[in-house]
Amino acid sequence: MELLPRTLSTTAALKSGKLTASANLENKIARVEKYDGAVRAFIETYFDDARAKAKEIDARVAAGKPVGKLSGLVVAVKNVLAVKDKKLTCGSKMLENYVVPYDAAVVEKLRAEDAVIIGSLNCDEFACGSDNTKSAFFATVNPVSFFDEKGEFASAATAAGSTEKYVPGGSSGASAAAVAVGFCDLALATDTGGSIRCPAAFCGVSGFKPTYGTVSRYGMADMAMSFEQIGPVAPDAYGCALLLSVISGGDFRDATTAKTVAVPAPNSTFAQPTKKIRIGIPKEYFEGANPQVAKAVKDAIGRFATKSGCELVDISIPAVKFGIPAYYLLVYSEFASAMQKYDGLKYGAKPEANDELVPTVSKVRTANIGKECKRRIMLGTYITTKEHKDAWYTKALKARAYVRKQFDDALTNCDFILGPTMPNLPWIIGEKAADPLQSYLEDVLTVPANLCGLPAGSVPCAKIGKLPVGLQVIGRRGSDYETVSLMAQIESTLVG
Amino acid sequence: MDDSELTVIIGLEIHVQLATKSKLFCSCNTDYQTAAGPNENVCPTCTAQPGTKPYDMNAYAFEQALKIALALGCDKMNDKVTMQRKHYFYPDSPSNYQRTSTPIAEGGSLAGVSITEVHIEEDPGRYDLKTGIVDYNRAGVPLLEIVTDPVITSPDHARKFLEELRAVLNYLGAARDVESGSMRADANLSIKGHNRVEVKNINSFHGVFSALTYETSRQKNMVKNGLEPVRETRHFDEDRDITLGLRKKESVDDYRYIPDPDVQPIAITKEQLKRIGDGLPELPRKKMERFRKQYGASDDEAHALCMELAMADAFERIAKKVDAKLAAGFMRGTLKKQLNFRSWDFAKVAPKEQFITELLLILSDRKVTDKVAEKILIDAMDGKAGQTTAAQYTQDAGLMGVQSTAELESIIEKALAENQKAVDDFKAGNQKALQFIAGSVMKITKGKADPAAVQELLKKRLTK
Numbered sequence: 011m012e013l014l015p016r017t018l019s020t021t022a023a024l025k026s027g028k029l030t031a032s033a034n035l036e037n038k039i040a041r042v043e044k045y046d047g048a049v050r051a052f053i054e055t056y057f058d059d060a061r062a063k064a065k066e067i068d069a070r071v072a073a074g075k076p077v078g079k080l081s082g083l084v085v086a087v088k089n090v091l092a093v094k095d096k097k098l099t100c101g102s103k104m105l106e107n108y109v110v111p112y113d114a115a116v117v118e119k120l121r122a123e124d125a126v127i128i129g130s131l132n133c134d135e136f137a138c139g140s141d142n143t144k145s146a147f148f149a150t151v152n153p154v155s156f157f158d159e160k161g162e163f164a165s166a167a168t169a170a171g172s173t174e175k176y177v178p179g180g181s182s183g184a185s186a187a188a189v190a191v192g193f194c195d196l197a198l199a200t201d202t203g204g205s206i207r208c209p210a211a212f213c214g215v216s217g218f219k220p221t222y223g224t225v226s227r228y229g230m231a232d233m234a235m236s237f238e239q240i241g242p243v244a245p246d247a248y249g250c251a252l253l254l255s256v257i258s259g260g261d262f263r264d265a266t267t268a269k270t271v272a273v274p275a276p277n278s279t280f281a282q283p284t285k286k287i288r289i290g291i292p293k294e295y296f297e298g299a300n301p302q303v304a305k306a307v308k309d310a311i312g313r314f315a316t317k318s319g320c321e322l323v324d325i326s327i328p329a330v331k332f333g334i335p336a337y338y339l340l341v342y343s344e345f346a347s348a349m350q351k352y353d354g355l356k357y358g359a360k361p362e363a364n365d366e367l368v369p370t371v372s373k374v375r376t377a378n379i380g381k382e383c384k385r386r387i388m389l390g391t392y393i394t395t396k397e398h399k400d401a402w403y404t405k406a407l408k409a410r411a412y413v414r415k416q417f418d419d420a421l422t423n424c425d426f427i428l429g430p431t432m433p434n435l436p437w438i439i440g441e442k443a444a445d446p447l448q449s450y451l452e453d454v455l456t457v458p459a460n461l462c463g464l465p466a467g468s469v470p471c472a473k474i475g476k477l478p479v480g481l482q483v484i485g486r487r488g489s490d491y492e493t494v495s496l497m498a499q500i501e502s503t504l505v506g
Numbered sequence: 507m508d509d510s511e512l513t514v515i516i517g518l519e520i521h522v523q524l525a526t527k528s529k530l531f532c533s534c535n536t537d538y539q540t541a542a543g544p545n546e547n548v549c550p551t552c553t554a555q556p557g558t559k560p561y562d563m564n565a566y567a568f569e570q571a572l573k574i575a576l577a578l579g580c581d582k583m584n585d586k587v588t589m590q591r592k593h594y595f596y597p598d599s600p601s602n603y604q605r606t607s608t609p610i611a612e613g614g615s616l617a618g619v620s621i622t623e624v625h626i627e628e629d630p631g632r633y634d635l636k637t638g639i640v641d642y643n644r645a646g647v648p649l650l651e652i653v654t655d656p657v658i659t660s661p662d663h664a665r666k667f668l669e670e671l672r673a674v675l676n677y678l679g680a681a682r683d684v685e686s687g688s689m690r691a692d693a694n695l696s697i698k699g700h701n702r703v704e705v706k707n708i709n710s711f712h713g714v715f716s717a718l719t720y721e722t723s724r725q726k727n728m729v730k731n732g733l734e735p736v737r738e739t740r741h742f743d744e745d746r747d748i749t750l751g752l753r754k755k756e757s758v759d760d761y762r763y764i765p766d767p768d769v770q771p772i773a774i775t776k777e778q779l780k781r782i783g784d785g786l787p788e789l790p791r792k793k794m795e796r797f798r799k800q801y802g803a804s805d806d807e808a809h810a811l812c813m814e815l816a817m818a819d820a821f822e823r824i825a826k827k828v829d830a831k832l833a834a835g836f837m838r839g840t841l842k843k844q845l846n847f848r849s850w851d852f853a854k855v856a857p858k859e860q861f862i863t864e865l866l867l868i869l870s871d872r873k874v875t876d877k878v879a880e881k882i883l884i885d886a887m888d889g890k891a892g893q894t895t896a897a898q899y900t901q902d903a904g905l906m907g908v909q910s911t912a913e914l915e916s917i918i919e920k921a922l923a924e925n926q927k928a929v930d931d932f933k934a935g936n937q938k939a940l941q942f943i944a945g946s947v948m949k950i951t952k953g954k955a956d957p958a959a960v961q962e963l964l965k966k967r968l969t970k
Binding site for chain 2: 230355
């Protein structure tokens with residue numbers, strides 16, 4: 011499915027005038043109209059606004075006036091990010107008709123740099139999920155389900171009748187799917203426990219979660235606040251770097267970014283080895299993984315090491331086993347808190363009857379929040395009550411500190427950590443519906459970066475059958491530029 | 507059982523709004539009292555629209571909180587303060603949790619009341635139960651909560667404490683005007699050895715006294731009659747000056763506190779504390795002490811003068827020109843009575859300080875009597891004196907001067923002639939008749955006589 015034009019060639023074509031912003035947009039719109047009936051990535055399309063913006067950019071280019079860094083690139087946005095006067099559904103019935111009155115900080119930046127925003131993308135409800143089946147509206151389908159070996163779209167009949175519809179990963183499944191199928195040049199997604207890296211791996215694209223506090227979350231609906239970051243999804247690491255340089259930087263409206271400086275745009279040092287680096291290969295990242303996946307990733311790392319001459323070190327991070335329990339307990343707690351505001355009284359779903367306060371709020375929440383979100387709210391409420399807090403919440407905080415310490419130690423010894431992004435291949439839609447634990451376990455390799463606030467990305471490194479495999483790169487806190495740059499080096503080794 | 511055997515124990519939680527232009531976690535204006543309408547001073551952040559986060563905490567608000575903590579003499583300043591989320595469902599809270607900090611400082615005392623701790627939090631919006639309207643103009647206004655130990659022994663003690671607290675806040679300029687609903691309190695009250703009752707929704711300094719007085723007598727009566735007060739939360743009904751048991755509990759008392767992941771812990775440095783401490787003004791208690799020593803003011807005078815900084819400062823300037831004892835007595839008595847009567851602060855009041863100084867000068871020269879001086883002051887406070895000076899106004903009103911003994915004697919003769927019946931009554935042994943005649947003498951003099959001199963001359967004249 012090598013359909014993707016590389017980001018650099020698109021930007022070059024746009025810059026040289028060979029491709030106008032309008033023409034680029036029309037190509038994308040055509041693909042959306044052709045394939046989104048099958049892929050189901052978009053919650054809402056903004057074709058009119060996008061066409062107006064593209065036209066305006068073209069006029070500026072024609073007049074020789076300056077344009078922004080993303081000029082003419084078509085960007086789609088995960089629908090947990092606020093785009094002024096558009097629906098911000100978060101994939102939930104609770105906010106099905108909620109029109110948000112302001113732009114997220116990242117959306118302001120997209121506009122300022124002349125991106126063409128084409129629409130909003132589906133996701134698991136309030137980003138709670140690993141496969142996009144938990145959207146309240148519809149499940150997005152992994153494009154690999156529809157494209158054959160040669161990159162040809164399977165006939166509609168085959169597609170409809172296919173029993174083998176793979177999940178795109180989640181929760182930002184539609185962001186990765188949209189990039190993979192060419193609905194947009196770049197996409198914005200969010201990652202709380204792997205929600206960018208998992209779908210990037212499953213759809214065969216690049217995705218990057220920045221260091222915690224690098225990108226302003228102002229305008230990103232909360233899932234678990236101490237874990238999440240907004241990040242780029244792109245056909246290649248260069249696209250990630252370009253988008254990251256635009257969206258990163260301090261913002262007084264998100265206090266956790268107070269001291270942040272923007273990540274530089276990819277320059278001449280990008281994707282170039284600057285020194286001999288040491289790469290840690292934690293055995294825990296391979297032990298529980300599907301053997302085919304483990305082998306594919308090991309092979310890819312080996313090829314890269316041979317070509318680049320970097321040093322590989324076998325390491326062990328035993329605390330990985332505490333990652334899932336610590337992560338989920340804290341996520342539940344923060345999520346239950348974040349979801350308090352959805353009471354049906356201010357915005358979103360309206361209560362049916364005007365009963366007493368508590369039953370009114372209770373009814374509207376019962377009717378409009380999905381099963382997985384409810385599960386997390388109930389568990390989060392339970393473990394933060396006075397009675398249970400010490401046994402669960404406080405312990406999980408300690409476990410988090412423990413995991414963080416071990417990763418920091420490992421990254422003192424090594425410059426980067428490499429391993430698989432996901433322990434398994436994409437599964438078929440509905441396969442893991444019965445048991446939420448099965449689904450949680452898929453996050454084992456991605457949550458540590460969120461627990462520790464580390465930058466981490468996924469690059470495609472192999473295919474097993476038609477299913478892509480992602481290689482994960484984890485860097486030191488604050489080394490976002492270097493981490494994406496390493497992703498690009500790995501990518502060029504494997505592709506080239 | 508006798509009343510005096512029952513000991514009352516009171517603890518207070520006082521919320522004061524810090525004097526800041528913008529809210530604690532966004533840049534909206536804090537003015538909710540004179541805002542054009544409901545939900546005028548709001549933004550996505552303080553209405554908790556999906557996706558919003560708290561801005562960096564308003565550093566000025568935090569500085570005001572530190573100032574107050576230091577002024578209360580808190581001896582344990584915490585070096586790290588964490589914002590927490592306190593969860594409860596209520597329409598006045600945009601996110602259904604309130605951001606409230608861990609203690610900023612502990613220890614300290616004021617007016618014999620020890621302070622447990624102080625912390626900073628966000629004010630909720632305002633929810634009108636009757637109309638169902640929610641106004642978020644107030645949501646996010648910075649509040650300081652001051653928690654006292656349960657050591658207050660009577661409603662009167664509570665009032666004295668609050669008076670001094672109010673004075674401290676006034677000196678620091680760190681809190682918003684305390685009488686306009688920007689101070690609220692919850693109280694815990696129990697009779698020693700009996701159940702504790704919490705009283706909520708007290709919305710003024712005066713309300714604290716009323717609520718505690720009502721609750722004290724309610725609980726004492728119960729105990730005297732062999733009844734045990736129920737452990738409960740009661741609501742203060744300000745219109746009726748009573749407390750009412752809440753009909754039913756809306757939620758369980760578990761706020762599921764967690765540290766707010768969106769707010770970084772705030773560090774308090776020694777340098778910061780030193781800078782703020784060095785900048786603190788002379789506080790009311792110190793000033794009272796100094797006024798007693800420096801000006802020979804009595805305890806009452808020092809207290810009355812020092813409860814408001816503007817008044818204390820005015821006194822010191824006036825005392826440079828006029829006899830300090832006279833000025834202290836006049837300001838504490840005549841002036842303060844008029845201020846209280848009108849519920850006015852000194853700072854907001856005409857007449858100007860110049861007018862008062864001049865009035866005191868003619869009073870000290872005995873050019874007017876105390877009675878006339880009070881009348882002139884009342885006229886001036888009523889705005890009748892306009893731009894004229896105190897001396898001029900007194901002159902124009904024909905009130906300048908004090909009657910001489912000779913003048914008084916002739917007026918007395920006139921008054922006796924007009925009140926023959928009272929003279930007869932007095933001679934028949936009715937002492938009250940003398941007061942009546944004295945009153946009519948004063949009336950003829952328009953107050954320009956010394957009442958004591960009148961009494962003396964009258965007695966002399968009638969008993970000779």
